[in-house]
Amino acid sequence: AQSVTQPDIHITVSxxxxxxxxxxxxxxxxxxxxxxxxxxxxxxxxxxxxxxxxTLVQGIKGFEAEFKRSQSSFNLRKPSVHWSDAAEYFxxxxxxxxxxxxxxxxxxxxxxxx
Amino acid sequence: xAGVMQNPRHLVRRRGQEARLRCSPMKGHSHVYWYRQxxxxxxxxxxxxxxxxxxxxxxxxxxxxxxEFPKEGPSILRIQQVVRGDSxxxxxxxxxxxxxxxxxxxxxxxxxxxx
Numbered sequence: 001a002q003s004v005t006q007p008d009i010h011i012t013v014s015x016x017x018x019x020x021x022x023x024x025x026x027x028x029x030x031x032x033x034x035x036x037x038x039x040x041x042x043x044x045x046x047x048x049x050x051x052x053x054x055t056l057v058q059g060i061k062g063f064e065a066e067f068k069r070s071q072s073s074f075n076l077r078k079p080s081v082h083w084s085d086a087a088e089y090f091x092x093x094x095x096x097x098x099x100x101x102x103x104x105x106x107x108x109x110x111x112x113x114x
Numbered sequence: 115x116a117g118v119m120q121n122p123r124h125l126v127r128r129r130g131q132e133a134r135l136r137c138s139p140m141k142g143h144s145h146v147y148w149y150r151q152x153x154x155x156x157x158x159x160x161x162x163x164x165x166x167x168x169x170x171x172x173x174x175x176x177x178x179x180x181x182e183f184p185k186e187g188p189s190i191l192r193i194q195q196v197v198r199g200d201s202x203x204x205x206x207x208x209x210x211x212x213x214x215x216x217x218x219x220x221x222x223x224x225x226x227x228x229x
Contacts, residue, residue: 043118043205043220090156100147100209100218101170104156
């Protein structure tokens with residue numbers, strides 16, 4: 001069965017600092033990988049996704065993620081964090097045959113210090 | 115174009131009562147997913163529906179939970195005889211057509227609290 005691990009429950013960074021949120025997955029074949037962001041009181045918004053091809057994926061709001069098959073990882077990065085990035089971030093994995101039936105990690109809560 | 119609308123935002127029920135959660139997908143979307151987020155956990159898939167059809171309910175508890183997506187009107191997630199363990203955030207998501215590449219649009223969720 002597929003699974004997703006986000007080892008960091010909470011992360012605090014200063015505004016302007018770089019950010020990396022970790023995500024490890026367990027899946028038998030090449031997965032579909034996603035990062036979503038959830039602001040308080042809001043639904044989840046898709047930041048980026050990886051299906052195939054270039055392992056470095058660009059997303060919205062200046063985020064990117066790199067798929068590393070050897071490490072079973074799909075870490076999310078941003079070179080310079082803005083205070084508005086404070087939110088909860090979820091990594092998810094889906095299978096090619098399962099469409100949008102996704103398995104989510106437990107999330108990482110990002111706090112940004114001014 | 116309104117997004118995915120869920121209501122109510124908050125729902126309080128006593129043990130043994132019924133909970134009905136509603137989801138209106140984005141205009142033009144005929145595919146709906148329900149996910150549940152228990153405290154301190156990630157979202158878990160519950161059910162996938164198209165208009166008038168349940169496509170995949172492998173994530174639904176075997177008892178007390180049911181879902182529908184009628185030809186007209188919103189999708190409904192129904193929980194009968196609620197228990198405290200049903201307290202969670204329930205999210206609905208939709209997309210326009212079948213296919214793995216379709217982007218999911220999520221609603222803001224319904225927070226169910228069972229007293």
